[in-house]
Amino acid sequence: MTSRVARLLAAGALPLLTAAIPAPAHADTGDYTLAYAYGTGSPGAATPGPASQSAIAAPLDVTFDASGNLYVTASGSCQIDKITPGGTLSVVAGTGTCTPGATSGPAASTAIGTPGSVLPMADGSLYFGETDTGRLYKVSTGGQLSVIAGTGTPGAMTTGPATSSRLDSPGQLVYSDGALYVPEREWGQVGRIDLASGQLTVIAGTGTNGGPPVPGPATSSPLDHPVGAAMDASGNLYVTTAVMDGQIVKITPGGTLSVAKSALAVPLGLRFHAGELYLTESAGAVSVVDPDTGSIGTFAGSGEPGGLVPGPAMNSPINVPYGMAFDASGTLFVSVPPQHRVIQLNPAPRVPAAPTITSVTARNQGAEVTFTPGSDGGSTVLQYEYTADGTTWHEFTTTATGSGAARTGTINGLTNGQAYTVRVRAVNAVGNGDPSAGSQVTPAAPAEPTVPDAPGTVTATAGVSSITVSWTAPAPGSNAEVTGYTATASPGPATCTTTGALTCVLGATAGTTYAVTVVANSDAGPSSPAGPSAPVTALAPAAPATVPDTPLTLTTDQGDISSTRPGAQLTVIGTGFAAYSTVEVTLYSAPQSLGTAVTDASGNFTKTVTVPADLTAGAHTVLAQGVAPDGTARAMKLTVTVAPPSSSAALPVTGDPVARTALSGLLALVGGAALLLGAARTRPGRHSRLLPTGAAHNF
Known part of the structure; x- marks a missing residue:
C-alpha cells in the first residue's frame, strides 16, 4: 500500500481508538443486512473474469454508471476495476503495478499511481484522481489516458489553466453542469474545473490546512483535510472536513460557506440518493444526515474495532468505510479499504409505504377509488385494503389503470347520501402498510336519464x-x-x-x-x-335522350344475358339505389319506357318487363335510372341483341345458340333408334350382334 493511502487510513485510525460514533436516534431502526459484494478480503491485483473470484486491493471509491456497471478504485494495486451487472470484472486503467506520473497511453496497459476517486460519465468516458502526484486523468471512450489537471508536483491549487495548477491529493469528484468539483485534501481547498475550457477556479479554502471553517465567503474559510463531496439538486456542494473538525460544510452556488453538521467521527465519503445525504465515518458508521437540521441516523456499523461480520448491519464493525454507491434497486455498496472488500447493505423488508389517492368518484351505493401505490417495502404486495369508517379494513380488489402504476377499484355497500372518508393501504408479508390520507365521498343514486329537446325547424x-x-x-x-x-x-x-x-x-x-x-x-x-x-x-326520373355513360350493369333472374327476342319477358335486377325510391326502366335505341319499380329497404329492385313485339333486330340497351342513397343520379344498363322475328328461340339465351344444336342431336338420336329397331327385326332370337356372345342384354 502506498504511503499516501497509508496516511489516509492512519488519519482514521487514531479517532477509531479514541472516539465513539455519535449516538443520535437510529434511522430505519437498524433494519439492514450486511453482505460481501466484491473482493476476497486479501490484497492483490484484480483478475479479469468473475468478480466474485477476484481480489480488490484496498478499494477507496465506488460509483455506478447509467448502465449499472460498478467502477472501483483499487488503491492497493493502483487499478480501476469495472464490474458489469452480470458480475464480470475487467480492468479499465492500471496494470497492477503502482507507478505514478503517467501522462498518456492506453489506460488498461499503462501503469498509474494510487487512484482515489472515480467518476464515469454518460458518454462512456471516466475521470479519476491520482493521490500520489495530484493529477486528474480522463479515460476516453476509446480507452486512452490523458491528463486534465495537475502538474505532477504536489502543491496548492491556483486559479487558471487546470493543467498548469498544482494538485496534491484529490478527494471525491463531483460532476455538475459541465464541470468537475475537486476537494484537495492536503491543502484544504475545493476547486472547480470547467471541462470545456480547461480552466480551474478555487471556490473554497485558503490553501492552508487546519482550523475550523468560518461561515461566510468560502474562499476566505480554512478547510481541514476536505475529502468527501456531494451536490444536491439545487447546486449546493457539501464537503467533509475529515480529521480534526469532523464537520460537513455547505458551499452555495454563490460561494457562501456554512456548517451543515458538526461533531462527526472523521467523516469521509458523501453521496446523495433520492434526496437524502449519506455519510461514511472513519470510526465505523454509515449514516443518513439531514443537512438542514443536522439530525443524523446510523444504519450500519457497530462503532467497535474488528472485521466485517455478515448479518445485521448494526452489529458488524465497519472500520474506515469510504466510498458509497447505490444501484438501481436502491442497494447501497460501500468500500472498506482495510478489509479489501466492497460490501452491500440490503434494507430488510418493511411494510409498504402509504398509497396516494388521486381520485374518488361517487357511485350508486359505492365509490370508485383510483390511487398510486407507494413503495412495496422490499416485499411483494399481497393485497390492497380499504376502510370507509376509519376502523374496519376490507380487502380491496383493484386493477391497473393506464400505463403507469395507478390502480382503480370500486367500494360497494355504502349508503347513498352519507359522507364517508376513504383510505387505502397495501399489505405485504411483513404486515399492514401505512394508510393513505383520507378522501371524502358521498354516494348518490344516478339521476334519471333525460332525452334531448326536439330539433328546430x-x-x-x-x-x-x-x-x-x-x-x-x-x-x-x-x-x-x-x-x-x-x-x-x-x-x-x-x-x-x-x-x-x-x-x-x-x-x-x-x-x-x-x-x-x-x-x-x-x-x-x-x-x-x-x-x-x-x-x-317527389319527382319522377326523366329518360335522357341517349344512354348515359355508366359502368354499372343490370342483371336478370337468368343471370347475365346477351340476347333476347321481340315479345320476350325479361326480369331485370338493380341494386344500390335509395331505399323506397322510384326507378324508371327505359329501352333504347330510341327511349321507350318499359315501366317503373320501387326499391326495397336495401335499395334493390326486381322488375319484369316485356320486349316490344315490333322491336327491330340488333343491339339495344335496357336502362334503369333513379337516385343513389345520397340523392345523386344513379343509372345501370343491360345491352342485349334482339333476334329477327323469324327466330325460333323461345327464351332469352346466353352464349351460343344451343337450341338448334339440341334439335339436331335429338333428330339423330331418334334416327339411330329406328335403325336399331329395324336391325332387330331382321334377326331371329332376342340378342343383338352388336354385343359379344354371352354379354348381358335386356332387349
Whole structure:
C-alpha cells in the first residue's frame, strides 16, 4: 500500500481508538443486512473474469454508471476495476503495478499511481484522481489516458489553466453542469474545473490546512483535510472536513460557506440518493444526515474495532468505510479499504409505504377509488385494503389503470347520501402498510336519464325519387347529449339517420306527397319529433335522350344475358339505389319506357318487363335510372341483341345458340333408334350382334 493511502487510513485510525460514533436516534431502526459484494478480503491485483473470484486491493471509491456497471478504485494495486451487472470484472486503467506520473497511453496497459476517486460519465468516458502526484486523468471512450489537471508536483491549487495548477491529493469528484468539483485534501481547498475550457477556479479554502471553517465567503474559510463531496439538486456542494473538525460544510452556488453538521467521527465519503445525504465515518458508521437540521441516523456499523461480520448491519464493525454507491434497486455498496472488500447493505423488508389517492368518484351505493401505490417495502404486495369508517379494513380488489402504476377499484355497500372518508393501504408479508390520507365521498343514486329537446325547424325539398330534409339543432342547454338524428317520411317507410349532420336524403316514390319529422337521438332515447315539414311531392326520373355513360350493369333472374327476342319477358335486377325510391326502366335505341319499380329497404329492385313485339333486330340497351342513397343520379344498363322475328328461340339465351344444336342431336338420336329397331327385326332370337356372345342384354 502506498504511503499516501497509508496516511489516509492512519488519519482514521487514531479517532477509531479514541472516539465513539455519535449516538443520535437510529434511522430505519437498524433494519439492514450486511453482505460481501466484491473482493476476497486479501490484497492483490484484480483478475479479469468473475468478480466474485477476484481480489480488490484496498478499494477507496465506488460509483455506478447509467448502465449499472460498478467502477472501483483499487488503491492497493493502483487499478480501476469495472464490474458489469452480470458480475464480470475487467480492468479499465492500471496494470497492477503502482507507478505514478503517467501522462498518456492506453489506460488498461499503462501503469498509474494510487487512484482515489472515480467518476464515469454518460458518454462512456471516466475521470479519476491520482493521490500520489495530484493529477486528474480522463479515460476516453476509446480507452486512452490523458491528463486534465495537475502538474505532477504536489502543491496548492491556483486559479487558471487546470493543467498548469498544482494538485496534491484529490478527494471525491463531483460532476455538475459541465464541470468537475475537486476537494484537495492536503491543502484544504475545493476547486472547480470547467471541462470545456480547461480552466480551474478555487471556490473554497485558503490553501492552508487546519482550523475550523468560518461561515461566510468560502474562499476566505480554512478547510481541514476536505475529502468527501456531494451536490444536491439545487447546486449546493457539501464537503467533509475529515480529521480534526469532523464537520460537513455547505458551499452555495454563490460561494457562501456554512456548517451543515458538526461533531462527526472523521467523516469521509458523501453521496446523495433520492434526496437524502449519506455519510461514511472513519470510526465505523454509515449514516443518513439531514443537512438542514443536522439530525443524523446510523444504519450500519457497530462503532467497535474488528472485521466485517455478515448479518445485521448494526452489529458488524465497519472500520474506515469510504466510498458509497447505490444501484438501481436502491442497494447501497460501500468500500472498506482495510478489509479489501466492497460490501452491500440490503434494507430488510418493511411494510409498504402509504398509497396516494388521486381520485374518488361517487357511485350508486359505492365509490370508485383510483390511487398510486407507494413503495412495496422490499416485499411483494399481497393485497390492497380499504376502510370507509376509519376502523374496519376490507380487502380491496383493484386493477391497473393506464400505463403507469395507478390502480382503480370500486367500494360497494355504502349508503347513498352519507359522507364517508376513504383510505387505502397495501399489505405485504411483513404486515399492514401505512394508510393513505383520507378522501371524502358521498354516494348518490344516478339521476334519471333525460332525452334531448326536439330539433328546430324541419325543411323538406323534393328531388328526383328523393327528398332532401334539413333541420336545426336543439337549443343550447338541452337535457342530454345528442348522439345523432333520425328523419322519417310520412307516408313511410323511408328514414335516414345521421351521427351529427343536420341534413340527409330520403328515398321517395315519384308522385307521392310526403311530410317529414325529425328526432334527436341520445343514450337516453329519442326526443319528441320536430315538424312535420311542409308537404313535398317527389319527382319522377326523366329518360335522357341517349344512354348515359355508366359502368354499372343490370342483371336478370337468368343471370347475365346477351340476347333476347321481340315479345320476350325479361326480369331485370338493380341494386344500390335509395331505399323506397322510384326507378324508371327505359329501352333504347330510341327511349321507350318499359315501366317503373320501387326499391326495397336495401335499395334493390326486381322488375319484369316485356320486349316490344315490333322491336327491330340488333343491339339495344335496357336502362334503369333513379337516385343513389345520397340523392345523386344513379343509372345501370343491360345491352342485349334482339333476334329477327323469324327466330325460333323461345327464351332469352346466353352464349351460343344451343337450341338448334339440341334439335339436331335429338333428330339423330331418334334416327339411330329406328335403325336399331329395324336391325332387330331382321334377326331371329332376342340378342343383338352388336354385343359379344354371352354379354348381358335386356332387349
